[in-house]
Structures are given as structure tokens and as C-alpha cells.
Amino acid sequence: xxxxxxxxxxxxxxxxxxxxxxxxxxxxxxxxxxxxxxxxxxxxxxxxxxxxxxxxxxxxxxxxxxxxxxxxxxxxxxxxxxxxxxxxxxxxxxxxxxxxxxxxxxxxxxxx
Amino acid sequence: xxxxxxxxxxxxxxxxxxxxxxxxxxxxxxxxxxxxxxxxxxxxxxxxxxxxxxxxxxxxxxxxxxxxxxxxxxxxxxxxxxxxxxxxxxxxxxxxxxxxxxxxxxxxxx
Numbered sequence: 001x002x003x004x005x006x007x008x009x010x011x012x013x014x015x016x017x018x019x020x021x022x023x024x025x026x027x028x029x030x031x032x033x034x035x036x037x038x039x040x041x042x043x044x045x046x047x048x049x050x051x052x053x054x055x056x057x058x059x060x061x062x063x064x065x066x067x068x069x070x071x072x073x074x075x076x077x078x079x080x081x082x083x084x085x086x087x088x089x090x091x092x093x094x095x096x097x098x099x100x101x102x103x104x105x106x107x108x109x110x111x112x
Numbered sequence: 113x114x115x116x117x118x119x120x121x122x123x124x125x126x127x128x129x130x131x132x133x134x135x136x137x138x139x140x141x142x143x144x145x146x147x148x149x150x151x152x153x154x155x156x157x158x159x160x161x162x163x164x165x166x167x168x169x170x171x172x173x174x175x176x177x178x179x180x181x182x183x184x185x186x187x188x189x190x191x192x193x194x195x196x197x198x199x200x201x202x203x204x205x206x207x208x209x210x211x212x213x214x215x216x217x218x219x220x221x222x
Contacts, residue, residue: 001171009152032209043116043202043213044155089154099145099170100211102154 002027004092006103014111019080021106023090024072030092033073034100035064038087047088048075077108085110114138116214118203124220125193133188133217135203143206144186145170146178148199149216155202161186193221 003026013019025033031052036044050057050064050073057064063076077084087107091100116137125131135144142163147155157170159178167178175197177189186205190197198221204211 004154006154034209036213041215043204043215045213046210049209099157099160100155101171102156104152104154 002030002092002094002101004090004101004103006090006106008106009104010107010109012109012111013080015080015082017080019077019084019108019110021075021088021090021108022072023074023092023103024070025092025101026071027092027094028068028071029094032093032095032098033064033066034091035075036089036091036102038089038105040086044089080110082110082112084108116203116205116212118201118214118217120217121215122218122220124222125190126222127194129193130189130191131193131219132190133201133203133219135186135188135214136184137186137203137205137212138184139205139207139212140183141205141207141212142183144180145204145206145211146176146186146188147202147204148172148197149202150199158188158201193219195221197221 006023034049037047038044066073090103093100119134145160146158161167161180164183179187201217203214
């Protein structure tokens with residue numbers, strides 16, 4: 001079955017700098033890759049996703065890139081703000097309708 | 113529109129006790145899921161349901177049972193709790209590709 005590895009497990013950046021979180025997946029048939037943000041005491045919330053027919057997707061300060069050949073995808077947050085501090089999870093599935101397999105999570109801390 | 117709600121928010125059990133976690137959604141979603149979240153392990157799928165009256169096993173189903181008697185409710189049961197089931201449990205419902213998560217239930221088994 002699918003296996004998703006996420007790095008780093010913790011990340012600390014200065015406010016205004018960029019943050020990058022990386023994930024690799026094992027099943028080359030996977031073609032849907034969402035990213036979720038989990039704030040303290042809350043459930044995860046979808047922030048951006050990408051399908052395998054697209055190499056990059058942007059939404060304001062957030063972007064996701066996908067390298068199908070290398071089987072890895074990354075989350076990029078630019079101009080980080082204190083409210084970006086949270087745990088971020090990547091996931092992969094065979095299609096948007098299929099079950100998600102999550103990475104281990106990255107705790108992002110934005111230092112003022 | 114409350115989205116996905118979970119009860120209780122927190123529970124302490126003794127080994128061998130049983131309990132039921134309730135998930136409710138008011139978005140008329142067909143798909144519902146139960147996950148557990150443990151430090152350093154992300155979210156792992158326990159059971160899921162593709163519609164009223166149907167359930168299926170996920171990645172870590174042992175020790176849990178589920179029921180989906182009504183479309184809006186998805187129940188997770190622990191028949192005989194074990195310390196290894198200490199975790200935070202999240203329910204989610206899905207429409208198209210987006211899963212909407214509840215706020216979680218923190219369970220401690222002593």
C-alpha cells in the first residue's frame with residue numbers, strides 16, 4: 001500500500017521568511033495530494049491540493065509543487081506570519097475519491 | 113450549519129471498559145471516516161463509510177467497531193479498551209475531494 005514520508009518533523013522560521021515542507025510517496029499510481037493545516041486543539045483543515053496532471057499550484061502565499069518522476073511534493077509558504085504556526089500534514093491517494101494516507105506531520109513555528 | 117461535531121471532547125477509561133464516540137455531520141455527506149492521531153504518526157484511518165448502512169475497515173481497525181445507522185451519524189465503539197488505544201480520535205466527512213474534520217476526542221485509557 002501507499003506510504004507517505006514527511007520532513008522535517010519540526011521547522012522554525014523567522015516571520016517574513018519562507019518555509020518549505022517536503023513529502024515523498026511510494027505508490028506511483030497516486031494522483032491526488034492535499035495539504036492540511038491543524039491548529040492547536042482543532043481538527044485538520046484543507047489548505048491546498050494538487051493533482052498529478054499539474055506540476056504547481058498557488059493560492060496567495062501558499063504553493064504546492066509536484067515531481068511525479070521523483071515521487072515527491074512540497075508545500076511552500078512565503079512571507080510567513082505568526083498565524084501560520086501550526087502542524088501541517090501532507091497526504092496522498094489514488095484519486096480524490098479514495099482513502100487518504102497521511103504523512104507524519106510538521107510542526108511549523110513562526111518566530112516574531 | 114455546525115459542520116462536523118464530536119462527542120465527548122475528552123474521556124478517561126480504565127482498561128477493559130467500553131465506550132462509544134459519536135460523530136455527527138449536518139452537511140448531508142455520504143462519506144465519513146474515523147482516524148486516530150498519535151505523536152509522530154500522522155493520522156491513521158480506522159474505519160470508514162461510503163453511505164448509510166455501510167462500513168469498511170481502514171488501516172488500523174483492530175479493537176474498534178463502527179456503525180452508520182443514520183446518514184448524519186458515524187459511531188466508533190471500543191468494546192474493551194486497552195492502553196494502546198490512548199489517542200486523539202478525529203472524525204471526518206467528505207464531499208468531492210475535501211474532507212472536513214471534527215474537533216477531535218481525546219481518549220486516555222489507564
